[in-house]
Amino acid sequence: MNPEELHYTASHEWVRIDGDVGTIGITDYAQKELGEIVYLEMPEVGHVFNADEEFGTVESVKAVSELYTPVSGEIVEVNKGAVAEPGIVNDDPFGDGWLIKMKLTTDEEVGKLMTAEQYAKYVQQEEKER
Amino acid sequence: MSVSVEEKKGPAPGDRRHPEPLHEPLVFERSGEGKVGYSLPPLDVPETVAIPEVLCRPDLAGETEISEVEVARHFTRLSRLNFSIDQALYPLGSCTMKHNPRVNEEVARLPGFASAHPLAPEEVSQGALELAWRLEKILSELTGLARVTLQPAAGAQGELAGILMVRAALAKTGNPRTTVLIPDSAHGTNPASAHFAGYKVRELKSNARGTLDLHVLEEAMTEDVAALMLTVPNTLGIFENQILDIARIVHGKGGYLYCDGANFNSFVGIAKPGAMGIDVMHMNLHKTFSTPHGGGGPGAGPVAVAESLVPFLPRPTVERRTDGAFSLDHDRPESIGRLRTFLGNFGMFVRALAYISSYGNRIGDVARGAVLNANYIRAGLAGVYHLKYDAPTMHEVVFSDKKQTASGIHAMDIGKRLMDYGFHPPTISFPLIVYGALMIEPTETESKTGLDAFVAAMRKIARESEEDPEIVKTAPHTTPVRRVDEVGAARNLVLRWRP
Numbered sequence: 337m338n339p340e341e342l343h344y345t346a347s348h349e350w351v352r353i354d355g356d357v358g359t360i361g362i363t364d365y366a367q368k369e370l371g372e373i374v375y376l377e378m379p380e381v382g383h384v385f386n387a388d389e390e391f392g393t394v395e396s397v398k399a400v401s402e403l404y405t406p407v408s409g410e411i412v413e414v415n416k417g418a419v420a421e422p423g424i425v426n427d428d429p430f431g432d433g434w435l436i437k438m439k440l441t442t443d444e445e446v447g448k449l450m451t452a453e454q455y456a457k458y459v460q461q462e463e464k465e466r
Numbered sequence: 467m468s469v470s471v472e473e474k475k476g477p478a479p480g481d482r483r484h485p486e487p488l489h490e491p492l493v494f495e496r497s498g499e500g501k502v503g504y505s506l507p508p509l510d511v512p513e514t515v516a517i518p519e520v521l522c523r524p525d526l527a528g529e530t531e532i533s534e535v536e537v538a539r540h541f542t543r544l545s546r547l548n549f550s551i552d553q554a555l556y557p558l559g560s561c562t563m564k565h566n567p568r569v570n571e572e573v574a575r576l577p578g579f580a581s582a583h584p585l586a587p588e589e590v591s592q593g594a595l596e597l598a599w600r601l602e603k604i605l606s607e608l609t610g611l612a613r614v615t616l617q618p619a620a621g622a623q624g625e626l627a628g629i630l631m632v633r634a635a636l637a638k639t640g641n642p643r644t645t646v647l648i649p650d651s652a653h654g655t656n657p658a659s660a661h662f663a664g665y666k667v668r669e670l671k672s673n674a675r676g677t678l679d680l681h682v683l684e685e686a687m688t689e690d691v692a693a694l695m696l697t698v699p700n701t702l703g704i705f706e707n708q709i710l711d712i713a714r715i716v717h718g719k720g721g722y723l724y725c726d727g728a729n730f731n732s733f734v735g736i737a738k739p740g741a742m743g744i745d746v747m748h749m750n751l752h753k754t755f756s757t758p759h760g761g762g763g764p765g766a767g768p769v770a771v772a773e774s775l776v777p778f779l780p781r782p783t784v785e786r787r788t789d790g791a792f793s794l795d796h797d798r799p800e801s802i803g804r805l806r807t808f809l810g811n812f813g814m815f816v817r818a819l820a821y822i823s824s825y826g827n828r829i830g831d832v833a834r835g836a837v838l839n840a841n842y843i844r845a846g847l848a849g850v851y852h853l854k855y856d857a858p859t860m861h862e863v864v865f866s867d868k869k870q871t872a873s874g875i876h877a878m879d880i881g882k883r884l885m886d887y888g889f890h891p892p893t894i895s896f897p898l899i900v901y902g903a904l905m906i907e908p909t910e911t912e913s914k915t916g917l918d919a920f921v922a923a924m925r926k927i928a929r930e931s932e933e934d935p936e937i938v939k940t941a942p943h944t945t946p947v948r949r950v951d952e953v954g955a956a957r958n959l960v961l962r963w964r965p
Contacts, residue, residue, distance in 0.1 A: 374953060397952045
């Protein structure tokens with residue numbers, strides 16, 4: 337269910353690497369946990385982040401959660417469609433519900449993230465600990 | 467709601483539900499040209515308009531015109547659609563919705579208090595000043611801390627005041643530092659307050675017991691950390707039993723230990739925060755000390771501080787002069803300034819002092835009763851609802867919907883269904899570290915009969931979740947407004963009524 341080609345964080349973001357650009361979103365598990373998403377707060381294009389920095393927030397009827405950058409880089413695009421209709425993130429978290437695109441500072445950080453298989457195990461553990 | 471009464475089925479014998487839908491139009495919608503709510507004699511002096519035309523607003527034409535009887539009925543009807551602590555148990559975890567004793571109201575309405583003018587000179591305000599002074603002394607005694615400001619209008623403003631005092635104290639030494647540490651079991655306002663005071667927030671993960679992990683704290687506590695903001699007991703209703711070690715670690719790096727005292731109800735009169743190493747703590751008069759709450763307010767969030775923070779208290783402070791008279795001291799050069807007009811929400815001071823005085827030396831009974839009642843509910847629902855953390859419960863207990871999710875029932879549904887049984891829902895989905903949380907705080911003012919009725923309703927809902935989940939998922943069925951579209955409301959905000 338978690339696409340093989342993506343890289344995952346412990347805070348439930350994913351990143352898809354395409355050359356030196358990373359597309360970032362939240363996982364299917366994250367959107368299910370949050371419930372119906374009603375608001376997204378996204379950064380400005382041009383903003384530079386380190387890895388594991390807060391880049392925005394996602395708000396559902398249950399809670400507001402911070403979003404963290406899986407990798408370092410500069411924001412090159414924000415998904416305006418998702419900001420206008422946050423329900424897209426619930427419907428298609430790995431596709432049309434992506435959040436931001438970043439120009440990566442380095443290609444060395446991606447290796448530290450989880451593979452789809454590792455992430456699935458991590459989620460299993462997290463569910464057990466509820 | 468334009469469906470006419472004629473087209474709908476009327477109430478049947480034995481139907482005790484609210485007529486559906488029980489809709490009260492907005493007061494603007496009751497407006498009718500020429501309706502008035504006053505009766506004045508005819509004008510017998512020359513008419514002049516004293517307000518310059520430039521200041522007159524033409525857009526106010528068409529304001530609501532309505533009679534007195536319609537106004538009275540409108541608000542009375544609305545009040546009947548509402549739910550309040552005067553109707554039934556209001557177990558909203560972490561909010562401490564306890565009974566507001568009527569004697570408090572009587573005392574607060576004494577003309578000397580109710581009619582006191584905040585701009586009256588000190589000579590004629592001695593009673594009001596003395597009351598504030600006495601309340602400060604008592605709160606100082608209960609917290610074991612040097613002094614107390616009564617100014618903040620609510621808990622969150624108290625938090626801000628407390629962190630600003632920490633910042634001022636550190637800035638005086640040359641370095642205000644950059645970070646405030648906050649456990650993931652803290653109140654949600656804590657990060658906002660720290661941020662507002664100019665600090666970065668670092669969240670600390672709780673351990674398996676549901677309390678702060680000393681190793682996590684030791685690793686995070688650097689000389690860049692201004693304070694640790696600790697909710698005691700935390701939002702799981704669990705006491706931080708390593709509080710002395712926590713204080714030692716924080717103080718060891720020159721930081722301050724801030725206590726969110728919103729849950730003071732669970733240990734007031736039993737233990738003193740000052741003796742635990744806490745440097746600064748806010749309390750909520752509208753929680754622990756029974757002043758009205760949740761629309762009935764306003765609130766009041768006094769902050770108690772250790773000796774080291776006294777110079778930074780908001781000004782003015784109330785002082786007793788050597789001749790015994792009371793006065794305001796504005797001459798406090800290191801003060802963080804004023805947070806609120808005049809003394810703060812003075813009417814709440816009167817009520818809180820009345821409440822504390824009525825208990826006197828038995829004030830610890832408040833905490834004993836609160837802890838007993840929460841544990842009574844915990845025992846009554848054990849095995850029926852999942853309890854993630856089984857450390858001893860203080861004033862509130864956090865269950866989850868884990869046993870019910872298999873039938874597709876979530877905490878939200880359980881809360882909604884409770885309304886059908888005449889109770890206010892508990893706090894749900896908080897604290898965030900318990901998935902599907904149901905956070906229940908009965909407070910000490912509930913009788914055993916009331917608690918038994920609540921436990922019976924919760925047990926019944928658990929049974930319904932297995933046998934008839936649909937009735938829970940579609941609840942509430944007996945309230946004036948049925949299940950609302952929360953997602954639709956949040957996605958399509960309409961904040962202003964327009965004709």
